Amino acid sequence: MVETGHFALVLAFALSLVQMLVPLVGARTGNQRLMAVGGPVTVTGFALTALSFAALASAYAGSDFSVASVWENSHSLQPMIYKITGTWGNHEGSMLLWVLILTFFGALVAVFGNNLPATLKANVLAVQGMIGAAFFLFILATSNPFIRLNPAPIEGRDLNPILQDLGLAIHPPMLYLGYVGFSICFSFSVAALIEGRIDASWARWVRPWTLVAWMFLTGGIAMGSYWAYYELGWGGFWFWDPVENASFMPWLAGTALLHSAIVMEKRSTLKIWTLLLAILTFSLSLLGTFLVRSGVLTSVHAFATDPARGVFILCILTLFIGGSLALFALRASRLTAGGLFHPISREGALVLNNLFLTTATATVLVGTLYPMALEALTGGKISVGAPFFDLTFGPLMLPLLAIVPFGPLLAWKRGDVIAASQRLMAAFALAITAMLVTGLFIDGASVFAALGVGLAVWLVVGALTDLAVKSGFGAVPPAAMLRRFAGLPRSVFGTALAHLGLGLTLLGIVGTLCFGTEKILSMHPGETVELSGHTLRFEGLSPRKGPNFTEDRGRFLLMGADGNADGMITSAKRFYPVRQTVTTESGIRTLGLSQLYLSLGDENNDGSVVVRLWWKPLVTLIWGGGLVMMAGAAMSLLDRRLRVGAPAKRRKAAAALASPT
Amino acid sequence: MTRRQKRMSVILAGLAFLGAAAGLTFYALGQKASYFYMPADLATASVPPGQRIRLGGLVEKGTIMRGQGATVAFSVTDKQKSVKVTYTGILPDLFREEQGVITEGAFGPDGVFVADSVLAKHDERYMPKEVADGLKAKGVWQESTN
Numbered sequence: 001m002v003e004t005g006h007f008a009l010v011l012a013f014a015l016s017l018v019q020m021l022v023p024l025v026g027a028r029t030g031n032q033r034l035m036a037v038g039g040p041v042t043v044t045g046f047a048l049t050a051l052s053f054a055a056l057a058s059a060y061a062g063s064d065f066s067v068a069s070v071w072e073n074s075h076s077l078q079p080m081i082y083k084i085t086g087t088w089g090n091h092e093g094s095m096l097l098w099v100l101i102l103t104f105f106g107a108l109v110a111v112f113g114n115n116l117p118a119t120l121k122a123n124v125l126a127v128q129g130m131i132g133a134a135f136f137l138f139i140l141a142t143s144n145p146f147i148r149l150n151p152a153p154i155e156g157r158d159l160n161p162i163l164q165d166l167g168l169a170i171h172p173p174m175l176y177l178g179y180v181g182f183s184i185c186f187s188f189s190v191a192a193l194i195e196g197r198i199d200a201s202w203a204r205w206v207r208p209w210t211l212v213a214w215m216f217l218t219g220g221i222a223m224g225s226y227w228a229y230y231e232l233g234w235g236g237f238w239f240w241d242p243v244e245n246a247s248f249m250p251w252l253a254g255t256a257l258l259h260s261a262i263v264m265e266k267r268s269t270l271k272i273w274t275l276l277l278a279i280l281t282f283s284l285s286l287l288g289t290f291l292v293r294s295g296v297l298t299s300v301h302a303f304a305t306d307p308a309r310g311v312f313i314l315c316i317l318t319l320f321i322g323g324s325l326a327l328f329a330l331r332a333s334r335l336t337a338g339g340l341f342h343p344i345s346r347e348g349a350l351v352l353n354n355l356f357l358t359t360a361t362a363t364v365l366v367g368t369l370y371p372m373a374l375e376a377l378t379g380g381k382i383s384v385g386a387p388f389f390d391l392t393f394g395p396l397m398l399p400l401l402a403i404v405p406f407g408p409l410l411a412w413k414r415g416d417v418i419a420a421s422q423r424l425m426a427a428f429a430l431a432i433t434a435m436l437v438t439g440l441f442i443d444g445a446s447v448f449a450a451l452g453v454g455l456a457v458w459l460v461v462g463a464l465t466d467l468a469v470k471s472g473f474g475a476v477p478p479a480a481m482l483r484r485f486a487g488l489p490r491s492v493f494g495t496a497l498a499h500l501g502l503g504l505t506l507l508g509i510v511g512t513l514c515f516g517t518e519k520i521l522s523m524h525p526g527e528t529v530e531l532s533g534h535t536l537r538f539e540g541l542s543p544r545k546g547p548n549f550t551e552d553r554g555r556f557l558l559m560g561a562d563g564n565a566d567g568m569i570t571s572a573k574r575f576y577p578v579r580q581t582v583t584t585e586s587g588i589r590t591l592g593l594s595q596l597y598l599s600l601g602d603e604n605n606d607g608s609v610v611v612r613l614w615w616k617p618l619v620t621l622i623w624g625g626g627l628v629m630m631a632g633a634a635m636s637l638l639d640r641r642l643r644v645g646a647p648a649k650r651r652k653a654a655a656a657l658a659s660p661t
Numbered sequence: 662m663t664r665r666q667k668r669m670s671v672i673l674a675g676l677a678f679l680g681a682a683a684g685l686t687f688y689a690l691g692q693k694a695s696y697f698y699m700p701a702d703l704a705t706a707s708v709p710p711g712q713r714i715r716l717g718g719l720v721e722k723g724t725i726m727r728g729q730g731a732t733v734a735f736s737v738t739d740k741q742k743s744v745k746v747t748y749t750g751i752l753p754d755l756f757r758e759e760q761g762v763i764t765e766g767a768f769g770p771d772g773v774f775v776a777d778s779v780l781a782k783h784d785e786r787y788m789p790k791e792v793a794d795g796l797k798a799k800g801v802w803q804e805s806t807n
Contacts, residue, residue: 363682388694392686396682520731584751601752
């Protein structure tokens with residue numbers, strides 16, 4: 001089975017070479033038969049990669065320690081779920097997952113892109129083939145997951161205990177669906193440059209892919225953040241760690257792309273910029289892959305360090321970013337610029353959005369790469385953390401968030417900012433009220449906290465205002481309003497949901513950072529501690545044995561206001577004997593939207609235990625907002641306008657008859 | 662305004678915006694980045710009390726002392742010099758004697774380094790990269806410490 005997987009991978013590499021060359025030649029020479037090769041080859045390549053991945057997963061599930069990668073990252077006593085997720089909990093397997101998703105997206109274009117112009121489809125598949133070929137070669141040359149060991153060890157070395165969590169089942173696949181999803185936008189852009197032609201229908205094809213990738217990337221980042229929050233036991237949700245920034249940069253650029261693609265589709269302008277943004281977004285995904293996979297960073301994500309891998313990915317990075325940008329420089333002048341618009345208009349607002357988002361991406365890029373560049377050039381070692389980003393990223397985000405509610409209320413071409421402001425009066429009044437209430441009535445609220453709460457309320461109510469205005473609130477009778485509301489395009493709901501989610505996330509961040517409390521103390525069994533109105537009694541430590549670990553569980557009784565027990569919070573110190581590693585399992589109790597977070601430290605000589613506890617008001621909104629943003633993207637995807645190939649049908653009856661794809 | 666003037670003013674506003682962002686970024690890099698030192702480096706570099714730095718090295722054997730409550734004192738060494746560090750909080754799970762750590766904080770007026778975060782390696786295979794590089798540069802790196 002393992003050799004089958006290995007052969008399938010080599011075959012998939014060979015097919016990717018065919019995929020990158022034959023359709024390209026076909027498109028250049030106008031040969032229909034050569035172009036038609038692209039589709040079947042792409043689908044077969046995906047099937048082979050899936051087979052290869054399945055072979056590796058079954059080696060992991062069956063604990064076949066004759067495979068080096070399994071031996072290094074698995075153990076026979078691990079629960080089955082971690083045996084399977086361990087498939088991508090290591091460098092080799094995660095790269096295989098990367099190409100699996102790449103070929104999956106390629107196959108989707110091959111299967112559902114029948115209504116694309118033949119040359120565009122051929123070129124898109126060829127560019128996908130080039131990316132695939134580079135990464136297949138990378139895996140086979142430097143990171144082969146199928147290498148055998150002889151003699152085969154009897155027992156494996158266990159998966160890194162931090163990764164033995166359900167998060168590993170969700171976070172990497174989602175993140176990669178996002179990262180790699182942008183490869184389609186990239187391929188479409190490069191294909192457009194090869195053809196030297198770009199039109200509004202191009203944006204109609206690119207926008208759904210951007211939405212899909214953005215949706216998964218949002219989910220992947222939110223899930224990663226929550227995972228780090230509960231697993232590491234530090235109570236933080238974002239560390240400005242280079243690895244986090246690596247995923248955040250494509251998200252910021254992808255958000256900008258999402259917005260500029262709307263302008264391009266609706267108004268047929270900003271074409272060249274949108275195309276460049278699509279190239280940059282995937283380039284940042286590649287950069288992220290390089291940062292995380294090359295071993296230039298020490299982190300939980302850098303499973304192994306091998307200079308050959310770093311150099312190889314750097315070559316891929318240079319080739320694709322350099323190549324696509326050079327092509328852009330050569331061909332962009334051929335593309336025609338679009339129509340003009342007034343600075344105060346929907347287009348103008350979206351340009352402003354892009355200006356802020358790309359500048360913000362640039363500051364994150366500088367903060368992430370500068371320490372590495374400095375070390376390479378001078379050997380000086382610096383670290384750039386929250387203080388840097390608070391000063392650079394923060395000031396860019398505040399004005400951007402403040403103008404978000406205006407955007408959807410401005411008309412295309414020439415907008416009326418006064419009319420939009422009038423409509424936002426209610427949102428503005430509520431935001432100011434929230435600000436004043438926070439500032440005046442909540443103890444210890446800083447100016448910053450009040451401002452943050454006000455901004456979050458502004459975003460949430462602003463998003464709802466958009467829906468209200470568009471369904472004719474106050475202008476038409478309630479029954480007509482309901483009908484209008486139900487008849488709004490799905491993409492209007494998508495926009496409102498995404499902006500609402502942004503407001504919720506902001507509210508969660510402000511609540512946690514500005515109103516959170518924390519205590520570090522050492523406790524004897526029986527002692528109680530009080531934090532922000534919650535009383536906990538330490539009940540003592542008790543040992544327990546898990547499948548591949550032992551743990552000391554600290555039990556804390558949460559006391560209700562009436563002095564009765566209100567549930568137990570447990571936090572544990574786990575010891576994994578195979579790797580001689582200790583991990584902390586934090587204890588979390590969700591109360592409404594807030595959480596009580598508890599983390600167990602070392603035991604002192606006198607029998608007391610160091611305990612760190614946090615009260616995190618509204619913290620769940622940080623990730624809840626992410627889910628709402630995902631829902632917004634999903635809603636936009638359901639918009640009939642975006643269904644590729646479904647020509648805009650005016651009448652509902654016609655739409656009901658039309659097949660979905 | 663003519664169309665040309667309008668366009669120029671939009672472009673100028675955009676450039677001013679980017680210039681401000683770039684200026685802020687470079688200011689922040691100068692002010693807010695924290696430098697990494699190992700104990701022996703501190704003899705030559707003058708680090709005033711209160712300036713945030715990262716201090717890395719090995720936890721010196723026999724120096725870990727638990728004081729009142731959750732405060733811990735220990736020394737960080739690069740086998741040439743050592744620096745006394747205090748930290749209040751929960752030490753990372755992989756914090757042990759003779760293991761690599763990176764502490765972040767500032768020197769107090771008494772010359773003791775007050776850390777507000779302590780990082781150890783992520784799992785048993787690796788040492789923090791800066792510490793490993795620093796020990797190699799000082800010639801005191803032993804494979805066995807990894």
